[in-house]
Amino acid sequence: MSVLKIEDYTNLGISLAYFSLTAWIIWKIWVFFTPRDSHSVRSVAVLVLGDIGRSPRMMYHAESFAENAFITEVIGYGGSKPIPALERLPRVQLRYLPEPPEFLRFIPFIVAAPIKVSIQVVSILLELLVRIPKAPEFILVQNPPSIPTLALVWLVGCIRGSKVIIDWHNLGYSILALKVGKTHPLVKISEWFEKTFGRCAYAHLFVTKAMRDYLVEKWDLQGRKAILHDRPPHHFHRASSQETHELFRRLQIPLMAHKDLQGFLPQSSLPYSTAFTQVVPPSHSKPSSRSKATVESAYTEVQLPTVRPDRPALVVSSTSWTPDEEFGILLEALTLYEVHAQNAAKQSTKSKLPKVLMVVTGKGPMRDSYIQKVTKLQKTWEYVRCVSLWLEAEDYPILLGSADLGVSLHSSSSDLDLPMKVVDMFGCKLPVCALDFKCLGELVQNDVNGLVFKNASQLAEQFVNLLEGFPNSTPRLNTLRTNLINAASSSRGRSPQIASESDWYWGSWDENWNSTVKPLLFRTLP
Ligand SMILES: *[C@@H]1O[C@H](CO)[C@@H](O)[C@H](O)[C@H]1NC(C)=O
Numbered sequence: 001m002s003v004l005k006i007e008d009y010t011n012l013g014i015s016l017a018y019f020s021l022t023a024w025i026i027w028k029i030w031v032f033f034t035p036r037d038s039h040s041v042r043s044v045a046v047l048v049l050g051d052i053g054r055s056p057r058m059m060y061h062a063e064s065f066a067e068n069a070f071i072t073e074v075i076g077y078g079g080s081k082p083i084p085a086l087e088r089l090p091r092v093q094l095r096y097l098p099e100p101p102e103f104l105r106f107i108p109f110i111v112a113a114p115i116k117v118s119i120q121v122v123s124i125l126l127e128l129l130v131r132i133p134k135a136p137e138f139i140l141v142q143n144p145p146s147i148p149t150l151a152l153v154w155l156v157g158c159i160r161g162s163k164v165i166i167d168w169h170n171l172g173y174s175i176l177a178l179k180v181g182k183t184h185p186l187v188k189i190s191e192w193f194e195k196t197f198g199r200c201a202y203a204h205l206f207v208t209k210a211m212r213d214y215l216v217e218k219w220d221l222q223g224r225k226a227i228l229h230d231r232p233p234h235h236f237h238r239a240s241s242q243e244t245h246e247l248f249r250r251l252q253i254p255l256m257a258h259k260d261l262q263g264f265l266p267q268s269s270l271p272y273s274t275a276f277t278q279v280v281p282p283s284h285s286k287p288s289s290r291s292k293a294t295v296e297s298a299y300t301e302v303q304l305p306t307v308r309p310d311r312p313a314l315v316v317s318s319t320s321w322t323p324d325e326e327f328g329i330l331l332e333a334l335t336l337y338e339v340h341a342q343n344a345a346k347q348s349t350k351s352k353l354p355k356v357l358m359v360v361t362g363k364g365p366m367r368d369s370y371i372q373k374v375t376k377l378q379k380t381w382e383y384v385r386c387v388s389l390w391l392e393a394e395d396y397p398i399l400l401g402s403a404d405l406g407v408s409l410h411s412s413s414s415d416l417d418l419p420m421k422v423v424d425m426f427g428c429k430l431p432v433c434a435l436d437f438k439c440l441g442e443l444v445q446n447d448v449n450g451l452v453f454k455n456a457s458q459l460a461e462q463f464v465n466l467l468e469g470f471p472n473s474t475p476r477l478n479t480l481r482t483n484l485i486n487a488a489s490s491s492r493g494r495s496p497q498i499a500s501e502s503d504w505y506w507g508s509w510d511e512n513w514n515s516t517v518k519p520l521l522f523r524t525l526p
């Protein structure tokens with residue numbers, strides 16, 4: 001037996017050090033990738049493959065998770081400001097993905113696209129696998145887009161043991177099919193991808209019952225399922241006449257830029273009156289009502305704007321000006337209304353129809369050609385004007401809240417999703433006339449919160465029916481509005497599960513989330 005030399009000891013020491021270092025690293029990696037145990041703090045990663053601030057539904061999800069004591073990591077792109085709650089709530093962390101490099105915009109799409117996707121994949125994996133130190137218990141992802149997110153969260157789920165929840169907003173392949181045609185190979189690949197990686201998620205949320213039924217039957221979706229209808233942002237409400245007054249003061253210049261409107265709208269003089277509102281000067285108010293009034297109440301009386309009796313009916317629609325939104329129907333309906341109104345004016349027996357200002361918001365490819373058409377048409381019109389307006393985000397809910405009637409021309413690409421703009425209108429207690437499609441009934445109920453139409457002549461008739469007698473007596477319109485107001489207030493304290501099946505029910509996002517999503521997050525439920 002040879003005697004160990006000093007060098008041997010050194011070598012042994014170094015080997016031991018190497019060995020323990022390796023063991024430590026392996027152990028660290030092992031711990032890192034081991035599925036988390038269920039007793040530690042609850043956590044969720046919310047993945048948005050887009051501007052976080054422009055994904056209201058995903059922001060509400062994040063807010064709800066955080067309010068239910070989840071550590072909430074929101075991963076997505078920056079750009080617009082997220083809702084204040086996400087910056088206020090201490091459990092929420094916003095993790096912004098890097099924007100694709102500038103130079104990609106200057107090279108051909110075919111080269112740029114793979115680079116862009118690779119950067120996206122790496123940055124998402126980096127966040128989900130490395131930057132978020134403890135594996136989140138749940139990963140919530142929206143669909144579409146499906147590629148590559150569905151595969152990524154599936155992979156992360158396998159590695160870190162996080163449970164994947166897919167929020168089905170729509171079907172990616174059906175949107176793609178609208179652009180390239182149903183039989184295109186890309187549509188087939190996209191459908192396969194969505195089905196394969198979507199099928200086996202832990203839980204699924206759907207924007208409509210129709211979507212749940214369709215996917216469960218067609219793809220045999222596994223896992224827990226819940227329907228969570230969209231809700232408008234908290235601050236959407238019926239506008240006060242003060243808000244309406246301020247809005248039309250701001251809109252005076254863009255409105256008057258439309259030459260067609262001069263002579264159509266009632267005369268106004270800022271800041272005391274707009275085309276829709278006025279601050280009644282003291283000399284105009286009735287003496288009888290003021291005889292006993294003190295000086296102070298007379299002061300407040302003159303300060304508050306009221307809606308003008310000679311205002312036109314304000315009808316709003318928002319469109320993306322794309323081929324799948326039938327703007328032509330609206331144009332035809334307005335033409336028919338004009339004829340009805342002129343006839344009614346000639347016949348003394350018929351009740352008169354009001355002037356209608358149709359305001360269309362939104363930007364899109366077919367806007368200019370339609371606007372040219374309408375400008376030409378309304379040269380001969382007396383009762384109707386249709387203008388396209390671009391509104392600031394904060395003005396949009398006030399316009400909806402000031403309007404008398406909303407119009408939805410949305411027809412779904414998949415027949416499985418609902419128009420968010422109608423949800424917004426309902427939030428502002430604005431009744432709608434909505435173009436019929438397969439699952440519209442989950443939102444618009446004919447004669448309860450709006451009217452459903454199939455063609456232009458039907459829409460024109462609805463305009464006549466609802467607006468006859470405007471602004472003094474419009475019983476049908478008032479009933480619809482009252483129903484909207486009641487449904488929102490009576491929802492408090494009712495059980496959504498029972499109510500949603502029978503009569504029309506409008507729970508808040510929080511109520512709906514607590515009763516449908518929360519149960520999915522606990523093991524004890526089937
Ligand atoms: C429009 O729809 C109504 C109701 O479905 C129908 O009775 C009417 O014939 C349709 N009109 C036209 C012009 O297609």
Ligand SMILES: *[C@@H]1O[C@H](CO)[C@@H](O)[C@H](O)[C@H]1NC(C)=O
Binds near residue numbers: 067510511
């Ligand atoms: C939903 O649940 C959260 C957390 O338990 C609670 O703070 C909130 O008030 C609930 N909201 C409604 C509308 O029930």
